[in-house]
Amino acid sequence: MPTTLAEKVYEAHVVRRTAGEPDLLYIDLHLVHEVTSPQAFDGLRAAGRTVRRPDLTMATEDHNVPTLDILAPIADPVSRAQVEALRKNAAEFGIRLAPMGDRDQGIVHVIGPQLGLTQPGMTIVCGDSHTSTHGAFGALAFGIGTSEVEHVLATQTLPQYKPKQMAVTVDGQLPPGVSAKDVILAVIAEIGTGGGQGHVIEYRGSAIEALSMEARMTICNMSIEAGAKAGLIAPDETTFAYLEGRPHAPQGADWDAAVEYWRTLRTDEDAVFDREVHIDAASLTPYVTWGTNPGQGLPIDAAVPDPASFADEGDRRAAEQALAYMGLTPGTPLREIEVDTVFLGSCTNGRIEDLRVAAELLRGKRIDADTRMLVVPGSVAVKAQAEAEGLDKVFLDAGAEWRGAGCSMCLGMNPDQLKPGERSASTSNRNFQGRQGKGGRTHLVSPSVAAATALTGHLTAPADLQESVTV
Amino acid sequence: MDAFTTHTGTAAPLRRTNVDTDQIIPAEYLKRITRTGFEDGLFVAWRTNEPDFVLNQPQYADASILVAGPDFGTGSSREHAVWALLDGGFRAVISSRFADIFRNNSTKAGLLTVVLPQAAVEALWAAVEADPTTQVTVDLRAKQVGYDDVTVAFDIDDYTRWRLLEGLDDVGLTERNLPDIEAFEAKRPSWLPHAQPVR
Numbered sequence: 001m002p003t004t005l006a007e008k009v010y011e012a013h014v015v016r017r018t019a020g021e022p023d024l025l026y027i028d029l030h031l032v033h034e035v036t037s038p039q040a041f042d043g044l045r046a047a048g049r050t051v052r053r054p055d056l057t058m059a060t061e062d063h064n065v066p067t068l069d070i071l072a073p074i075a076d077p078v079s080r081a082q083v084e085a086l087r088k089n090a091a092e093f094g095i096r097l098a099p100m101g102d103r104d105q106g107i108v109h110v111i112g113p114q115l116g117l118t119q120p121g122m123t124i125v126c127g128d129s130h131t132s133t134h135g136a137f138g139a140l141a142f143g144i145g146t147s148e149v150e151h152v153l154a155t156q157t158l159p160q161y162k163p164k165q166m167a168v169t170v171d172g173q174l175p176p177g178v179s180a181k182d183v184i185l186a187v188i189a190e191i192g193t194g195g196g197q198g199h200v201i202e203y204r205g206s207a208i209e210a211l212s213m214e215a216r217m218t219i220c221n222m223s224i225e226a227g228a229k230a231g232l233i234a235p236d237e238t239t240f241a242y243l244e245g246r247p248h249a250p251q252g253a254d255w256d257a258a259v260e261y262w263r264t265l266r267t268d269e270d271a272v273f274d275r276e277v278h279i280d281a282a283s284l285t286p287y288v289t290w291g292t293n294p295g296q297g298l299p300i301d302a303a304v305p306d307p308a309s310f311a312d313e314g315d316r317r318a319a320e321q322a323l324a325y326m327g328l329t330p331g332t333p334l335r336e337i338e339v340d341t342v343f344l345g346s347c348t349n350g351r352i353e354d355l356r357v358a359a360e361l362l363r364g365k366r367i368d369a370d371t372r373m374l375v376v377p378g379s380v381a382v383k384a385q386a387e388a389e390g391l392d393k394v395f396l397d398a399g400a401e402w403r404g405a406g407c408s409m410c411l412g413m414n415p416d417q418l419k420p421g422e423r424s425a426s427t428s429n430r431n432f433q434g435r436q437g438k439g440g441r442t443h444l445v446s447p448s449v450a451a452a453t454a455l456t457g458h459l460t461a462p463a464d465l466q467e468s469v470t471v
Numbered sequence: 472m473d474a475f476t477t478h479t480g481t482a483a484p485l486r487r488t489n490v491d492t493d494q495i496i497p498a499e500y501l502k503r504i505t506r507t508g509f510e511d512g513l514f515v516a517w518r519t520n521e522p523d524f525v526l527n528q529p530q531y532a533d534a535s536i537l538v539a540g541p542d543f544g545t546g547s548s549r550e551h552a553v554w555a556l557l558d559g560g561f562r563a564v565i566s567s568r569f570a571d572i573f574r575n576n577s578t579k580a581g582l583l584t585v586v587l588p589q590a591a592v593e594a595l596w597a598a599v600e601a602d603p604t605t606q607v608t609v610d611l612r613a614k615q616v617g618y619d620d621v622t623v624a625f626d627i628d629d630y631t632r633w634r635l636l637e638g639l640d641d642v643g644l645t646e647r648n649l650p651d652i653e654a655f656e657a658k659r660p661s662w663l664p665h666a667q668p669v670r
Contacts, residue, residue, distance in 0.1 A: 016651040021630050024648060026655050028663055036548065038504035047642070052652075058666040064502065078502040085504045096666045104669075117664050129548040129572060143572055145550035146506075147579035147641070155645045157652055161628070193489055194542040194568050227545065229571050247670035254662035261660070293489045293545070314488040314540050321487070411498045432493040432546060434516050 002268035004165045005234050006200040009140040009265065013123045015157055022159040028122040030152045031108045032059035032095065034086040035413070036127030040150035041089040053156045054094040058117060059086060061100050062107045063413045067376050067403035070100050079413065093153075106379020106405045109133040109347040113217065114381055116246025120235035120262040125152055130347045130429065132223040135232030136216035137239055138265045140200070142230040163229045164274040166199035167267075170207040172281035177462040179357070180215035181349060181427065181446035183207070183279070184222040185287035189297040191277060196228025199275065202267060203233050207281035213242040214353040221348045222429050225294040235262045286461045288334055289431045289444040291322035296431070297444065298334065300461050306330035325433050326441050327421070334459050337443065341424040342373040342400075342454040343436070346410040349427035349447050350378030352385050358451035359391040361462055362398040368457030373400035373450075374416060376408040400454065412437045425453040472581035474638030477610040478562045480535035481603060482618075483525050484596040490539050491546040492573065496555040509555035530603035538595050539566045544573025553580045563609045565616065567592050578631050581638065585609060585616060591623045611635060 003011070016024040030053075037059070044050070051057060064079040066072075074080035083100075090097035098104035104111055109130050112118040120138035125131060127149040134141035144158070152158060168187055188195075201223050208216070216233050223231025240259055243249045250258040289297040290304050296319070298305070307319035307330065323330065328337070344350075344358050355377065367373050375395045377383035383405050386392055392402045409416040410428035418424055418440025427450050431442040443459060452460040500512030517524040525531050537556065543566040544552060553576045556564065564582065567589040577584045587595070598618055599605050607618040611632060616623045634641070645652075 015655040016648050024645065024651065026652070026659075028659075029666075035501050036550070039506045039550075042504075042506070043642075049642070055665040055667045063498075076502075082502050082504055096669060115670075117666060119664060122663070127548055129546065131548075143548035145548055145553070145572060145576035145579060147550060147576065151642050151645065154642045155652060156656075157645060159641055159645065192542075193545050194570075197542075197568060197571060224546075224572075227542070227570060248664040248666070250662040250664075257660070258662050293491065295489075317486070318488045411493075413498045413502065430491075430493070430546060432491045434497055435493050438497075438516065 002271040004267045004271045004273065005138060005202055005265055006140055006163070006165060006232055009121055009123065010162055012121065022161050024157050025123060025160045027125050027152050027156055027158060028056060029112070029117055029124045030057045031112055031124065031126035031131070032057060032149070033062050033108050033128060034082045035063045036146050037089065037149055038082065038085045039146050040153055041093065043150040044153055049154045051093040051095060051153045056156060057095045057153070058112070059090050059095050059097040060105055060108050060111055061086060063407045063411065065100050065406035066414050067406055067408050067416055070404040103380055106381065107347045107350060107407055109221065110350060110378035110382065113137065114379060116243055116249035119243060119249070119258070120239060121265050125158065129224040130221050132228070132230045133217050133221040133347055135220040135223065135230050136213060138232055138235035138262070140230055140232065143224065164199045166196060166201045166228065166275040167273040168201050168203050168277045168279065169205040170203065170279045170281050171205040172207055174207055174281045174284060177448055178284050178286060179446045179448060180211055180218040182284055182287045184219045185289065185294070185297045185444060186279065186284055187277070188222065188226045188294050189287065190279070191226055193225060193293050193295040194227040196223060196226040199228050201226065201228045201231040203231060208233055209236065212353060213238060214351045217351070218348055222294065225429055234266045286446060286449050288449065288459055290326065290328060290334060291319065292325055292431055292433050294429065294431060294444060296322055300334050300449065300459060302334055304328045304330050304332045304334065336458060338423070338458045339371060339425045339443065339453060340422045341418060342371060342450050343409040343424055343426040343428060344373065344447055344450050345376030345378065345408055346428035347378065348429045350376060350382065352382050354427065354447040355382070355386050355391050358447045359394040361448060361451035361465065362400070362455070363394050365398055365455055367399045367454040371454055371457045373454040374403060374409055375400050376403045377405050379405045409436050411435055425450050425459060472579065472638055472640060475562070475581055475583050475611055475635045477608060477612060478535065479606055479608040480562070481533060481605065482536040482538050482595065482599045482607045483531040483534035484599050485525055485537055485539040486596060488540040489542045489545055492544060492549050492552045493546055495544070495552040496549065501549055501551050506554060507558060509551055510558035513555040513559040535560055535562050536607050536609060537561050537564045538592060538599065539564060541566060541568040541589065542570065544570040546570065548572045550576040550580060553577050553582050557582050565592060565595065578635065579641065581635065583609060583611060583635065585625050587616065587623055587625055594621065
């Protein structure tokens with residue numbers, strides 16, 4: 001029977017299948033961070049259990065870490081206790097940890113690919129919804145809760161039901177200034193925050209194949225914002241080129257054996273998806289969100305919508321509540337929305353290519369005097385690479401702040417937060433109420449829109465800058 | 472976890488779509504390393520900033536069943552959202568659509584998530600708004616929700632239902648299949664990555 005890529009990966013990991021029970025699925029890599037793991041380790045201790053495969057488990061500190069003075073003890077005692085709990089648990093259970101200050105430290109979804117631990121055809125889980133990021137390599141990667149974290153620590157498996165299959169095909173060429181972030185914001189606006197519920201999304205088509213690995217990670221990262229269990233992309237030469245030579249990638253004859261297997265990881269031509277969505281890449285423009293869920297997004301050329309224009313009563317009420325929270329008036333052109341803060345970073349857009357794109361727009365310029373810009377690399381390695389390329393100087397010369405690596409203002413578990421009523425243009429993944437700080441208002445954008453917005457102080461497409469130069 | 476067989480109580484109508492995990496419990500409450508005591512963070516922004524928020528209304532203050540709009544629990548994987556609802560006195564949440572991870576987490580912690588058609592949710596909203604003392608019964612054995620003279624059936628897979636009825640946790644069940652896990656591990660290709668030793 002013809003199968004999809006996701007089905008092939010799933011089937012290759014079924015440990016046990018019995019009628020009337022979920023499948024037992026083997027997990028190749030378990031990523032761990034400080035927020036969703038302490039109660040799981042406590043559960044192991046209470047039951048006298050050990051970690052079955054410490055060698056398939058990797059931990060890092062990311063959510064709580066300050067991005068200033070990163071070598072000093074964390075000032076917030078609650079955050080500090082959580083990080084210290086992870087250090088204690090990692091030591092007790094024999095798990096590798098990349099702590100603050102370590103060369104491998106960073107956001108969990110940045111360091112897995114960077115170290116070559118994320119490879120095609122694997123099953124990867126983490127107590128974090130953005131685990132879908134790793135699907136960019138053709139892995140089946142999904143977020144789990146703390147009870148499941150405990151289950152994977154103890155057994156290296158998870159009971160699972162096979163998800164439904166969805167294809168999002170993006171064909172054609174993306175216009176200049178339109179990025180992977182705009183593609184995924186457009187997809188979510190199209191299918192909604194529940195559109196992918198119960199499904200794994202495979203992103204396909206010529207526009208997806210043309211993307212770099214980092215851009216593919218941006219797309220797969222936000223699959224969860226469309227409600228999907230996971231998102232993935234078939235591995236190809238771009239994937240293999242990215243992986244070759246990374247610390248944990250196979251070497252020599254192992255590399256050849258791995259690539260031979262990876263080449264088989266493609267959806268069969270006559271495989272059937274439960275749902276299919278098609279998007280014309282050429283029709284896309286930079287997308288920004290106006291509301292308080294990631295599906296409330298529009299092309300930057302649009303205006304704040306009128307709640308009355310929504311046919312569904314639930315959508316209408318959601319729009320009313322969103323506009324009240326966001327302090328926006330229907331009909332206002334999105335470009336006229338002024339922001340206080342620009343955040344460039346996160347597991348969605350905190351990689352080197354994201355920093356390069358933003359730096360190119362900022363080079364030799366100054367950001368708007370009333371706007372602050374935080375640039376937070378996704379990992380210590382991304383930071384080092386950016387500094388080797390001089391990007392830190394470009395950001396600092398433009399008036400932006402250059403910080404240490406971590407999740408930072410994506411969710412404000414560290415001191416990087418919006419104040420009540422403050423408005424951000426953010427390259428992160430969620431515009432939920434209060435996500436970036438109590439009362440903070442978030443507009444999700446791409447790295448190039450973030451940089452252009454920092455220069456003008458209001459939501460701006462990169463192309464707008466060129467137009468103003470020619471005028 | 473506590474077993475769930477049947478529960479009767481009053482219900483709070485939460486007429487909102489896309490109730491995300493950051494609203495159920497904001498990230499600042501996730502810094503704790505305990506598994507209980509999250510009731511202070513439950514819907515804290517809405518409880519603080521919106522006087523007419525449903526759980527601020529005295530007639531719904533003791534509700535143990537939450538009836539919400541579609542796409543409840545979207546967003547993060549934080550099981551703390553489930554713990555906060557349980558700590559806040561809820562035993563069941565009813566919606567026409569749940570986010571997958573939230574629903575999965577609920578089955579691990581003993582919070583029953585019941586999927587009903589949106590029309591049935593609307594009818595239940597109307598009933599508990601008309602009379603907040605309406606007794607609503609969520610019966611997992613019979614797989615039905617009942618109130619007044621209304622009975623609505625709901626679907627749940629047999630395995631999850633059995634686990635919830637018995638209050639079983641998965642790790643112990645999986646450990647019975649250790650030989651299958653060992654056999655699988657013996658066949659894994661040697662080139663698959665290992666986090667240790669550090670390279």
